Amino acid sequence: MKVGIPKGLLYYKYHPFLQTFFSELGAEIITSTDTNKRVLDEGVKYCVDEACLPIKIFHGHVSLLKNKCDVIVIPRIMQIRSREYICPKFCGLPEMVLSSIPDMPQAIIEPIYASSEEELYDWAQKAGKTITKNRNVIKNAFHKAIDEQQKYKTGIKNENYNLNVALAGHPYNIYDEFINMNIVKKLNKLGVGVVTEEYMEDELIDSRVKTLYKRPFWTFARNTYGFTVESSLEKKVNGIIYISSFACGIDSVIVELIKDKIGDFPFMILKVDEHTGEAGLETRVEAFVDMLERSC
Numbered sequence: 001m002k003v004g005i006p007k008g009l010l011y012y013k014y015h016p017f018l019q020t021f022f023s024e025l026g027a028e029i030i031t032s033t034d035t036n037k038r039v040l041d042e043g044v045k046y047c048v049d050e051a052c053l054p055i056k057i058f059h060g061h062v063s064l065l066k067n068k069c070d071v072i073v074i075p076r077i078m079q080i081r082s083r084e085y086i087c088p089k090f091c092g093l094p095e096m097v098l099s100s101i102p103d104m105p106q107a108i109i110e111p112i113y114a115s116s117e118e119e120l121y122d123w124a125q126k127a128g129k130t131i132t133k134n135r136n137v138i139k140n141a142f143h144k145a146i147d148e149q150q151k152y153k154t155g156i157k158n159e160n161y162n163l164n165v166a167l168a169g170h171p172y173n174i175y176d177e178f179i180n181m182n183i184v185k186k187l188n189k190l191g192v193g194v195v196t197e198e199y200m201e202d203e204l205i206d207s208r209v210k211t212l213y214k215r216p217f218w219t220f221a222r223n224t225y226g227f228t229v230e231s232s233l234e235k236k237v238n239g240i241i242y243i244s245s246f247a248c249g250i251d252s253v254i255v256e257l258i259k260d261k262i263g264d265f266p267f268m269i270l271k272v273d274e275h276t277g278e279a280g281l282e283t284r285v286e287a288f289v290d291m292l293e294r295s296c
């Protein structure tokens, strides 16, 4: 059986788990291509206009993958940390995709609660049934998938640059080079190093989040807030670049909370949508770097 895994949204963080799990069950894994203009065009064609860019791109990946596989995985990721949630668009992602794209193959859409291994195992037993009825095979595949995920490390930390910026935002905006138009390479070329939140200790992020009047509901917003505030107040970087999706409700809240805390620390928000042009983004990045150089 061919299992399709779209290269969109949290694929960038959790693909070792998904790929290992389904391949250990005996399936052949088919992934979509890296995001490109064709993927974007397909996404824009099928997705509702109001959705953010990463959701549109996910639709594009599904559309280009659907005829190459027998079953497609549409991860309905609900939770990865206790008492916190992922964006509501993830909760309704399967319904959005299945109602917009015609002639879809069978889809695996069980909700994923991953704040504990027990809960994730529950998902594995339900999702694995599509491939095999043997519970032991599913159990072994699950443990191998967990091992592979634990070996995998995301995050960027460039060394030996005189100027450094904290690059903040949702993982798909940071790691999908089509969405962010290769911003890391652009910054490196301008002599600026990049660091992302994965290189900050959880305790430091927690200590900043605890100062908020109310704890955030959303895991990625929480991480971004703690990372950017700690980086600026402790002067660990020279500036912050936040890649934000146009029409993202979570970003609109968290950006204001960050601005409120960091005062006049250099902070640039790059809003991305399907109309964002590379020349415009480059100009803004160059101007920001120029400003950082002058203020050093």
Ligand code: SF4
Pocket (backbone or CB within 6 Å): 052, 053, 054, 055, 087, 088, 089, 090, 170, 245, 247, 248, 249, 250, 251
């Ligand atoms: S968090 Fe924002 S960018 Fe991510 S899927 Fe939700 S609305 Fe889109």
